[in-house]
Amino acid sequence: MTNHLEQAIKDKTAIIGIIGLGYVGLPLIDAFVNTGFKTMGFDVDQKKVDQLQAGQSYIQHIPSNTVTSWLEKKQFEATTDLSRMKEADALLICVPTPLTSSRDPDLTYVEKTTEAIAETLRPGQLVVLESTTYPTTTRDVMLPILNSKSLTVGEDYYLAYSPEREDPGNPDFSAAGIPKVVGGMDENSLRIAVALYEHAVVNVISVTSPEVAEACKILENTYRAVNIAMVNELKTLFDRMGIDVWEVIDAAKTKPFGFQAFYPGPGLGGHCIPIDPFYLSWLARKEGLTTRFIELAGEVNTRMPRYVIDRLAEFLNQQAKPLKGSKICMLGVAYKKDVDDPRESPSFHLMDLLLERGVDFTYNDPHIPKLPKMRHHNVPAMESQELTKEYLGHQDCVLIATDHSAYDYNFIVEHSNMVLDTRNATKDVKQGREKIFKA
Incomplete structure (x- = not known):
């Protein structure tokens, strides 16, 4: 044979x-x-x-x-x-x-x-x-x-x-x-x-052995999840201190050894990184052990969508606007830039939180023209909205959840009243920076 x-x-x-x-x-x-x-x-x-x-x-x-x-x-x-x-x-x-x-x-x-x-x-x-x-x-x-x-x-x-x-x-x-x-x-x-x-x-x-190959995959993705959790936690601290975490990371990555850049965001997405570390922590429990480092990283990453919405409410409040009833357009429902893959996307957690708080919610994603059904989310029937001057101008805030390359960020900032950027997508925008907030 x-x-x-x-x-x-x-x-x-x-x-x-x-x-x-x-x-x-x-x-x-x-x-x-x-x-x-x-x-x-x-x-x-x-x-x-x-x-x-x-x-x-x-x-x-x-x-x-x-x-x-x-x-x-x-x-x-x-x-x-x-x-x-x-x-x-x-x-x-x-x-x-x-x-x-x-x-x-x-x-x-x-x-x-x-x-x-x-x-x-x-x-x-x-x-x-x-x-x-x-x-x-x-x-x-x-x-x-x-x-x-x-x-x-x-x-x-x-x-x-x-x-x-x-x-x-x-x-x-x-x-x-x-x-x-x-x-x-x-x-x-x-x-x-x-x-x-x-x-x-x-x-x-x-x-x-198969066990080594299985553990290899878990290690690859847990490594990323833990490091992303670290920069997400640093982001919350640096935001409080008025320090731009993105600029800090850009400065740190100039070191030619001993540092690899990981970036914060509104939460973890995709079919691997949000899931695989929990496989390892479950296995550890079966063996009578605890993986505190991994579980802490999971806690940090899973609370990021709530952090983003809290920051959004704070910034709207500074404009004398309540979150409830505000018109919010979310840019991007794919889990990462330039893909049509919505699996485990943090955008759906953001959507849940926004709808719970009574916002007038719409979205745009050039790669996902219609919201798909998701296993753990009650997703409304909704289609991607065209980013016209009029549409952007009627939104109280545009929330950038996924930094697709197709977006014209200069155009978006110019015609929006307020932009909440969770991906540092607007870093090269020169005009209208007073409208840009980061979370």
Whole structure:
């Protein structure tokens, strides 16, 4: 079995199945298609499958003409029929791993996907989990389910973990251009998984176990979450002292060693940084330990949206205006600049707080023309408003939540009555700085 699969990978006759056709799955398909592999995409969302089969993308950084080219070359097919997973030689799992309401890991999607794979698992298949999770998930959650079919890992089938490393909106790093960490359940699984990824990515780093690869991903994102928390906390202190934290960071990053710049904001967003550290703190509790540093960082970051709204109320009060009834336009609902990804965006926390306080709320986001439904938020039906002179002039405040490059900040400041900038987006605006407040 091992030799047959390795030869198919070497010859690029192996069929690559991607489970979960979202912000991780589609770029991964692109990476394998570009190196000559035939791919199959699996998703339970029929609407997504229908769009892809029609050559239409729903993710900004994978344009529709890219999907069309996959179809024209007959290197891609999307389906909701999970029984067809037996047709793939390698199955790469890219499903969500959210948190529960009590901030515990929710592995429902991983478990259900693994159960579906087990139903059709055949000798000679490679299974790789890419979804972010806590160490031991591959071994303790997936392996028992897959072994239930009387197949032996490392002999009949192969199992590995390789954390996704996507950076949406960053043109310098495509899925193929980011090194890939791989940990196999055994030597055969590791060797085959490495051989597969070596075709699709710039560099593959082998580690000794799935647990090391799982912990690697958690470390990467916890590192960022903790450092962002530090600058968020410093921002609240420096605001009180009348010191511009952005200028402080710009000065500090001139040091050529021992410092990496992290930036404050209205809260954490995206599918990794707001979630992954809590996976680690949950695992620590299982082991009878506490990760106080990580939990403190989580507390700091999760209270930032409330801090922004408190500052907004303070600044409006200085203009003799109450927050209730004020017209507030929020710029940006994506979690980071220049992407169409709203997952875990702090903008929705800001929206909740503003609506609770009775503001007349509207928004603009050139990448998200209509507010999407969100799991933990009661999102109103609303469309992005055009940023005309008249519209801006009628707002009591424009709140910059996401600093998209498409925004003309000089125009926005010129025609607005007040601008609350949470991203330092207006740093180069010269005229009208008396209208700009930071939070």
